[in-house]
Amino acid sequence: MSVRLVDLTADDVHRWLGPALDVYVAAMNYPRGTQTHRTPLWRDHMNRPGWQAVGAVQSTVSTPVSPPATGGGDPPTLAGSTTETLIGIAYGYRGAEDQWWNQQLRAGLRLGGYTRTQIDDITRNYFELTELHVHPSMQGTGTGQRMLTRLLADRPEDSVLLSTPEVPGDDNRAWRLYRRLGFGDMLRHFGFTGDPRPFAVLGRRLPMN
Template structure:
């Protein structure tokens, strides 16, 4: 029996907006499966992700098999006043620690999405995508939001050095508690590299 190929043998590539547009449905499928959302979520996400591609500082990285199949994807862009997520996070920071709003919400890269196909999770692919995405990302810091809970995403973000910006925060229209995490850029090189 031959061993399954290691995720390390997959290619980690940066996608242009045109390249990612061609893979949009494949990428949204990974998101829906990784997050365990109903398939109908894809219909709302595809146009939103397309609009995000037009934002300043947009950068997207994917992991491909030798057969050009997408195993994981991450993207983000420069956060700006007026964007929904920016205004939501500003509201939260202003309510809890107003002094740090400008510090966090100026010149930051918003890590908007990071997802690995469920059958490829747990062997370091998410970290590889994240590191490649942030290596060269615009901004002096990176911010993200993630549902509260002991998830693999949490372990990854802590390992990479993300700090609490907001905890147990509720975004408008979503009953789940979220954490907003952030850290300065660039990342330190991976241990042992």
């Protein structure tokens, strides 16, 4: 079993979008059927400037059980078939003022006491990390970090920003990953319109190294 990273493109969206949404729903423990509502939104995101996506593909070789060779005929074979499964998805795009998330962020920063100049500086040239998910069966093996590192490796923006639900003690895999990679607090306990959960907005300068 091995996991390799692949760049996902708009041209092959028909191949990966369904499996990617399945990963997202499983990772976030959302109700089945959420995929249907999310499909148009994810497709819309693909048209935004600077959209980029990375997937993680698991290859599993299955070894068929061959009957023992009796006398003549072919010897038992160890050759099996390889199954490829998408088990991770990460994507984002360049932030812009006509985007809902950007408008929510600016309002949140205003409420959080940032000055107009600071808000302009923060939102002028950033990459929004929109989604980052690994299938629960494969979490905790470094795949999320690999995908995020690859996604951010050659970004031209000054910074990367993301939102993630608040959790007690900042202690789940997502938080540990973001902290390990140097993400700091931009906003805490922020409420996006229409979502009752408190969120943090985290960010860091680019490039990563």
